[in-house]
Amino acid sequence: MKHARIVITGVGLTAPNGNSLTEFRKNLLTGVAGIERLDVRYMGSLLAGVCHYDPLKYQKKKDVRVGTRAGSISVYCAREALADSGIDFTTVPKDRVGIYIGCTEHGNVETENEIFNISKFNYDTKYWSHYHNPRTVANNPAGETSLHLGSTGPAYTIGAACAAGNMGLIHAAQMLRLGEVDFAIGGGVSESIHTFGIFAGFKSQNALATHEDPKRASRPFDLARNGIVVSEGGCLYTLERLEDAQARGAKIYAEIAGYCVNSDASDYVLPNPARQAECIRKALAQAGLKPADIHIVNTHATATPLGDIQECEAIRAVFGEGCPDTHINNTKSFIGHCMGAAGALELAGNLPSFNDLTVHPTINVDNLDPLCALPGLVLNQPRQVAKVDTILNNSFGMLGINSTLIVKRFVP
């Protein structure tokens, strides 16, 4: 079956180290991480990736008060992406716009806030907020975005643990190909740092990173890595069918080349390298590419002792030693784990490589774990390379969901 060609025409993001693609990319190339100390309810001072975008750039104060952090991040990213795309949104039929936002989880923040709130009233539920339900429904971030934009087409979230950011993009591409919509906004967001539960959960798993220097805490592949830094963030893209993008003379960042989503079916939390490798191989097959055709592999690695090794095992199984032009990096070393936004943000940070032929490194690797010593790993300093025509982006999540997305340089 011949599919329509889908292209990325706009990027809007907020990351712990940047509120635009330009700022984010600059910091990825100059080694600037964005991790800081955050006071977390019941737990005290913890390391986290906090975004510092201006919510009032696009929202009213009341919208920020009534809505959720994930909704606010979504609105910011969507508006930034639309502005970046150059489209005159007033001319776009609003019922043909699809909004597809990946989330790791949603609702925990507001539920925790309300339980804390009623704890001050002897747990009397008459003090429970009437906003609780619209804030906690799983479609909230997409719904707030559709409300803000006045778009009346499908708008919903995709729950896919930490594979969700890729899933937002993949789903957008699928809906464009099916002809369900003519213009899509897709990616992922996370508000997770505002829930103590995610920190406490990772801590109980012995998977929460600690380090005296926050900016060095997230260190995938380093021998001394000791877990995840939880972060918030968002990255939404505008996606269009190629002919529509060309008809309006749009700038094109990249073309969707192929993807795969599969499931481990083996454990609640432990990754499965065999299924991860299968996911990568199937994405390559769909893209019609061989492993050696991939120039950048952006890893999912979160800096857990076992997870990094297992992803390296999967990558080694696919790429082996025979891919001299394949360069491997990781973005979480700069921004921590942005959960539902991770896949989308991490892809965005690599897109400028098509133009500057530079691969951003993974930082904070003082002593490379021999079990993570992949050929092509770009450590601590950016690498100038001869060719970047393809980027493969891995994002994996709990309950064994894997996603691999491949984008390629747009060639008419």
Place this chain on the structure above:
Amino acid sequence: MTKDECKKVVLDIIADIAPDEDLSNVKPDVRLRDQLQLDSMDFLDIVMELRKRHGIEVPEAEYQQLASLDSSAEYLTPKFNALAAKS
């Protein structure tokens, strides 16, 4: 509490729940919804904040008493005073 003080209490709540609104010229005899961007959820906010901040209960059947600042003061001032007398 005087009625003017009561209006100030209501306006303070509205300032928090409708932070984009200019409250300097709210007409006390005009329905709040006719001069401010307030919806039904915002009125539930006013009810909730009266409960949380001041221990005042407004039964659903009496929500319409909060339509304007004047009607709010008329309705709420005796409640505030009754509460103060109890404590």
